[in-house]
Amino acid sequence: MPASPPTAPAVRSPAPLPDDWAGTALTVVMPTYNEAENLPRIAHDLMDLGLPGLRLLVVDDNSPDGTGRVAERLAEQYPGRIGVLHRTAKEGLGKAYAAGMHQAVADGAAYVLQMDADGSHPVEYVPQLLGGALSTGAALVVGSRYVCGGRLAPEWGLHRRLLSRWANRYVSGVLRTGLRDATAGFVLWRADAVRAARLDRVRSSGYSFQVELKYQAVGAGFTALEIPIHFEERRIGASKMSAAVQIESAIMPWRIRLASIRTPRSGAGR
Numbered sequence: 001m002p003a004s005p006p007t008a009p010a011v012r013s014p015a016p017l018p019d020d021w022a023g024t025a026l027t028v029v030m031p032t033y034n035e036a037e038n039l040p041r042i043a044h045d046l047m048d049l050g051l052p053g054l055r056l057l058v059v060d061d062n063s064p065d066g067t068g069r070v071a072e073r074l075a076e077q078y079p080g081r082i083g084v085l086h087r088t089a090k091e092g093l094g095k096a097y098a099a100g101m102h103q104a105v106a107d108g109a110a111y112v113l114q115m116d117a118d119g120s121h122p123v124e125y126v127p128q129l130l131g132g133a134l135s136t137g138a139a140l141v142v143g144s145r146y147v148c149g150g151r152l153a154p155e156w157g158l159h160r161r162l163l164s165r166w167a168n169r170y171v172s173g174v175l176r177t178g179l180r181d182a183t184a185g186f187v188l189w190r191a192d193a194v195r196a197a198r199l200d201r202v203r204s205s206g207y208s209f210q211v212e213l214k215y216q217a218v219g220a221g222f223t224a225l226e227i228p229i230h231f232e233e234r235r236i237g238a239s240k241m242s243a244a245v246q247i248e249s250a251i252m253p254w255r256i257r258l259a260s261i262r263t264p265r266s267g268a269g270r
């Protein structure tokens with residue numbers, strides 16, 4: 001008689017996180033431009049993670065679709081846990097992140113998490129990113145598509161896959177960060193690494209901000225850890241990646257490298 005399959009364990013809610021981890025002052029910084037339909041679900045999912053120390057700071061560039069007003073309503077629903085930074089015009093992802101991360105650290109966050117509002121970065125990874133930092137002492141934890149177990153959105157066609165992989169190889173070749181996913185946008189930062197990355201000196205206004213900031217922190221000696229994530233396709237709406245942003249991303253690694261030859265980086269981190 002064939003052996004009967006083992007009975008599946010009853011589904012239980014996840015074990016509670018240790019109190020000191022769950023209470024860690026972690027601010028998720030989320031830049032938004034026309035994400036009114038995506039934002040509420042992500043905000044509720046973050047608030048429901050069981051991390052009482054988690055705050056959300058939405059950085060909106062005066063989105064025409066009213067994302068700023070949606071964020072204000074969410075802030076009323078979760079007083080003290082959700083905040084909104086309203087900026088007057090669309091200045092690019094990098095500028096929005098620089099403003100939001102600066103504010104988060106100034107307001108006392110011990111860790112800052114960069115996260116997109118479009119559903120590409122699954123909320124379930126947030127405790128893992130924080131746990132990775134707290135258990136290993138890493139100053140940077142990258143939600144990585146290019147380490148073993150990482151995955152790109154299955155909806156992505158060959159062209160997008162090749163472009164993403166090529167962009168990472170290109171950046172690694174020019175800047176040698178040692179990271180497999182240097183262009184990743186789902187990244188947890190310890191506050192001292194944010195300060196060392198010198199947000200006030202960031203050159204990139206667009207997506208190359210991600211590369212520039214990691215390069216500064218790794219160059220200053222901070223330890224980075226990459227944990228695998230499944231990167232999802234955005235839920236609703238369209239990407240804001242423009243041709244100008246792609247050109248900036250291609251040129252920026254060289255500008256950053258040349259600048260660091262002229263002004264060598266300090267080795268303050270760990």
Ligand SMILES: Nc1nc2c(ncn2[C@@H]2O[C@H](COP(=O)(O)OP(=O)(O)O)[C@@H](O)[C@H]2O)c(=O)[nH]1
Pocket residue numbers: 030031032033034035059060061090091092093096115116117118120234238239240241
């Ligand atoms: N505040 C602000 N957010 C932006 C800007 N450009 C993109 N974003 C946000 O940055 C995140 C990533 O952008 P997205 O268009 O999804 O980029 P993609 O995933 O690389 O195609 C999303 O949450 C966007 O709403 C901008 O100029 N300002």
Ligand SMILES: [Mg+2]
Pocket residue numbers: 116118120234239
């Ligand atoms: Mg996206």
